Amino acid sequence: MLRLRCLLPCLLALLISGCAQRFEAPGIGDQEDPALSGNGRILASVAERGGRRFVRLVERSSGRELPLRGLRRHTPHRSPSLSWTGRYLAVIRQRGQRREVVVLDRLTGRLRPIPLPGDRVPERLSLAPDGQRLALQVLRQGQLDVELFRLPALEADRPAGAPLP
C-alpha cells in the first residue's frame, strides 16, 4: 500500500508531463528555437555546429536528420517554422548586414526569399499550417510589431484527407 502511495504521484506526474523525447546528436551544441510541423512528425530547431547556427530538421519517429539543401550558407538562422506536413520551412537568415526571410519548398527544393516592404527587420516568424499566411515579429522604428502577410503564390499544404476549400 505504501509502495502504491509513492508510485501514484510519480505516475500522475508522468501522465501530466507526457513522455519527453530529446533530440541531441554528436557534435551538436546548444539547440534552440524549436518548431513542429502541423502533424508533429518533423521537428525543426536551430543547432550550433562548428560555431555556426543552422536550422536542422529531424524526423521524430526515427530520429533521422532530414537533408536541407540550399540552406547551408547565410547563417545564423533563427526562428524556423513548418507547415502541416513539413513541406514548407520558413526561416530568418543573415545575409551580410541584412536579415532575410526565406521559404523552402521541400517538395520541389525551391528556396524563395520573401522581401519585406519598408525598413522592417524580421525578428521572429510563424508560418500558417497551410503555408498561405506568415506572421512576423519585426523591428521597425525602434518598436517591435507583429504583422500578418499573405503568401498567395504558395500552394496550400493540407493534412491528408482534409476537404478542399
Place this chain on the structure above:
Amino acid sequence: MRTAALPLLLLLLSGCEALRPQPEMGINPRLASRGDQRSPSLAREGLAWIAPAPSGSGQLQVRWFDLRRGLATPLPGLNRPDAQPISVSSDARGQRIALVRSVDGRTELLLYERNLRSLRPLRLIPPGVPARVSLSADGRSLAVQVSRQGRWQVEVLQLP
C-alpha cells in the same frame, strides 16, 4: 536583349525568385498597439501573440485574434496580472495554447485549454528552465527549449 535575357534565365534556373508577401491591410492595424509585441504563433483560425494589455496598464498579455471574425477575442483564465509571458504557441484551432511565463522569479511551462478555461502546469523531467514553446497544429505534441546546466536543449512532450 541578349544581355537582359541571361540574368533572367539564370534567376529562373536558380529557382530563387522572390515571393511577394501581401500585407493583411484589414488585420494589421487592428493588431497594432502602443508598446512592443512579440512571439507570434499563427494558427488556421487565428493568431496568438504577446502584447501590452489594451487597458493601457503596460502589463503584457497573451492575446488571440480570431481571423474568421476579424477581431480580438478574450482568453478567460489565461492571463494573470503578476505574470510576464515569454513565449506562446497555439494549435490550429486556438483551443490549446502552450505558454512560458515568469511569475515571482520562477519560469513556468503551462498548457491552456480554451473550451475548459483551464490552465495547468506541465512538468519537465529532469527539471529545467523553459524558454520557447512550439505546439503542433494538431495540438498533440509540444516542443520546448529548455535550459539545463547552462546548455540549451530541445525536447518534445507528447500531450494526452
